[in-house]
Amino acid sequence: MSFVVYPALDIRDGQVVRLLQGDYAQQTTYGDDPLPRAQAFAAVGARWMHLVDLDAARAGGYTLAPLLAQIAASTSLKVQTGGGVRGRDDVARLLDAGASRVVIGSLAVRDPGSVLAWLQEFGPDRLTIALDARQGEDGVWRLPVHGWTETADATLDELALRYAQAGMEHLLCTDIARDGMLSGPNLDLYAHLSRRLPGVAVQASGGVRDVADVAA
Template sequence: MAFTVYPALDIRGGRVVRLAQGDYARETQYGDDPLPRAADFARAGARWMHLVDLDAARAGGYTLGTLLCGIARDTGLQVQTGGGVRSREDVARILDAGAARVVVGSLAVREPETVAAWLAEFGGERITVALDTRQDAAGQWQLPVHGWTEDAGVTLDALLPRYVRAGLRHLLCTDIARDGMLSGPNLDLYAHLRALAPGVAVQASGGVRDADDVRNARQVGCAGAVLGRALLEGRLQLADALAQEARAADAARNAGDGPC
């Protein structure tokens, strides 16, 4: 299976930031230079990046169109981006600004029929559904909304098959307990998702600390990993993560070398 590394930039007020477990009161700032950082990703060999509009995630109305356009124009990176996507017009506008894929999060939980219609209209390669999840005391994976403060009343296991039937190709799933905490990705969660939706490309998000975590995400069957805080703080070198991407590509090529 192909594997993609997604170096990530979360933007708030024009600055590169990270939130701990999605809490806006627990923000760490990393500078006001998102475009040069994206260019660094490209120079390191990345093919994709993940871009999040934290202001829009809170208030709606995607605000990073100019930055997105600059990244797509100047770096050659394919950009997966979202934050505050509320309408069909938002999706079309973000794609027109240069996005390769639009990430839809809270609305995907609250209005699955709406997002399923976008999958049909724009195609499964242009939409990434982002499901942020938290395991409850009974072991069920709940899907909190409204800044992760309110459960939506539907579980991950109930919602994901609906999207599979609607043509979902790309799923970004974050274990809320690990987001921004450098505690390692939840490999059990991703193994569960691979069994639940084997035809969907699952991106691991939350907790990635080092190249071993990237390798483990690949080996458990993920199609990609989103790299945030560890990359920004130099705990993980992008080149080391990209080596896992290259190994997956080599394995896929070798698997195709056998007889027809």
């Protein structure tokens, strides 16, 4: 299985931002130029990018369709995007707007029955299941949802295996404790997921600082 680097843009109120550990009160703003940044990624050889609507992740109602269309029209990038997917029609609209894959996060935790059906309807290559996790003191990886402000009952291991058994091809997993921290990725977590989910393309997210982290 090949290794692909996904440059990521998180958008809030039209700004390119990063949050510390998903905390909306701890935001660093980098500018109001998401399209030129996407074009710059494409210019240096990126094939995919990851685009997140942070406003929609908390409140619902995806707002980046115009930006998605501009990226599709002006670059060769394939885009996986999400934030605020609340139902089947949201998935269809994002695919129609030019997304190559739709990222489903909170709903994948809250309503796996529906999301499992969408894997069959749209095809597993069109959906990325995002199971963002925080490790408890007991060592168990649990799944905060709703912009990482609430915690679900299911564990990462339980739900990831359920999706894999149903045909999931793409799993995005963020170690929330490392997200936006530039502290290095959780290599143990991704090694564990790769062993547990053979045949699933695991997307590692959170903590990447430099090319050495990518190589690791």
